[in-house]
Amino acid sequence: EIVMTQSPATLSLSPGERATLSCRASQGVSSSNLSWYQKKPGQAPRLLIYATSTRATGIPARFSGSGSGTDFTLTITGLQPEDSAVYYCQHDFFGGGTKVEIK
Amino acid sequence: QVQLVQSGVEVKNPGASVKVSCKASGYSFTSYGVSWVRQAPGQGLEWMGWINGKTGDAGYAQGLQGRVTMTRDTSTNTAYMELRSLRSDDTAVYYCARDWGYVRDIWGQGTMVIVSS
Numbered sequence: 001e002i003v004m005t006q007s008p009a010t011l012s013l014s015p016g017e018r019a020t021l022s023c024r025a026s027q028g029v030s031s032s033n034l035s036w037y038q039k040k041p042g043q044a045p046r047l048l049i050y051a052t053s054t055r056a057t058g059i060p061a062r063f064s065g066s067g068s069g070t071d072f073t074l075t076i077t078g079l080q081p082e083d084s085a086v087y088y089c090q091h092d093f094f095g096g097g098t099k100v101e102i103k
Numbered sequence: 104q105v106q107l108v109q110s111g112v113e114v115k116n117p118g119a120s121v122k123v124s125c126k127a128s129g130y131s132f133t134s135y136g137v138s139w140v141r142q143a144p145g146q147g148l149e150w151m152g153w154i155n156g157k158t159g160d161a162g163y164a165q166g167l168q169g170r171v172t173m174t175r176d177t178s179t180n181t182a183y184m185e186l187r188s189l190r191s192d193d194t195a196v197y198y199c200a201r202d203w204g205y206v207r208d209i210w211g212q213g214t215m216v217i218v219s220s
Contacts, residue, residue: 001165033205037148044198044210045140045148056208086147091205093164094140094148 002026004095006088012101019076021098023089028069033091036065036074040085048087049074076100105129107137107199107211114217115189122185123214125199130209132180133157136202139173139184141195149195153202154182189218 003026011019023034036049047056049065052072064075076083079102086097110124125137139151152163154173161173167186175182182199197214200207 035206037207039142039148044213045200045207046210047206047208050206050208088148090148090150090207093150097147 002029002091002093004089004091004093006095006098008098009096010099010101012103013079014103015079015081017079019074019079019083019100021074021076021087021089021100023067023072023074023095025070025072025091029091031068034065034067034072035090036063037088037090037094038085039088039097045088105201105209107201107209109197109199109211109214112215112217114219116220117189117191117218119189119218120185120187121189121216122183123197123199123216125182125184125211127180127182127201130201132175133177137173137175137182138200138202138207139171140198140200140207142198143192143195146195151184151197156182186216189216191218194218 005024007022031052034052037045039045048059048063053065062077066073081102084102086099088097089095108126113121115121133156136153136155138153141149154161170187172185199211201209
């Protein structure tokens with residue numbers, strides 16, 4: 001079983017700033033199989049990025065993904081108030097999530 | 104439009120079973136799989152398993168093996184998740200999601216399952 005570890009647990013930033021979220025796999029995974037999701041309270045998860053760097057339909061360009069092997073990154077440039085959420089990476093299993101708070 | 108609609112809230116006693124349904128519309132049901140994911144109160148997302156919409160083959164998370172069964176009915180484009188021997192820590196919101204090779208792009212609205220005596 002491949003374990004996904006996300007850091008930091010919480011990120012508190014101001015509007016307009018850049019958020020960098022890290023996801024590390026316990027062993028190398030195919031870049032085709034790494035996705036990122038946004039989860040807000042009371043809502044279903046929303047697919048943001050798949051295959052490491054491909055934005056899902058309707059996802060703003062301020063969301064981008066990168067990485068390979070065991071280390072992957074979700075970057076949100078120009079944070080908006082509506083980006084306040086918990087972000088999860090996933091191979092099969094989800095990482096523990098990073099909570100992004102907007103000051 | 105493409106959507107997944109899940110069944111409603113369930114309240115169960117410990118030791119009972121629950122079966123949640125997920126009805127697909129707007130796409131070819133047998134061309135995709137369906138994953139099940141749950142979120143307990145205050146916790147993160149937990150992937151439970153996956154079923155192939157065409158073949159019905161299923162794979163489950165190790166921690167749920169023996170308690171969970173995922174099935175599908177291609178005549179009604181509906182996927183099902185049954186969880187047995189319920190415990191209080193199974194209290195969660197359960198989601199289904201359309202799955203195509205590690206991508207879960209369409210999600211159901213979620214089904215709250217409460218396990219309490």
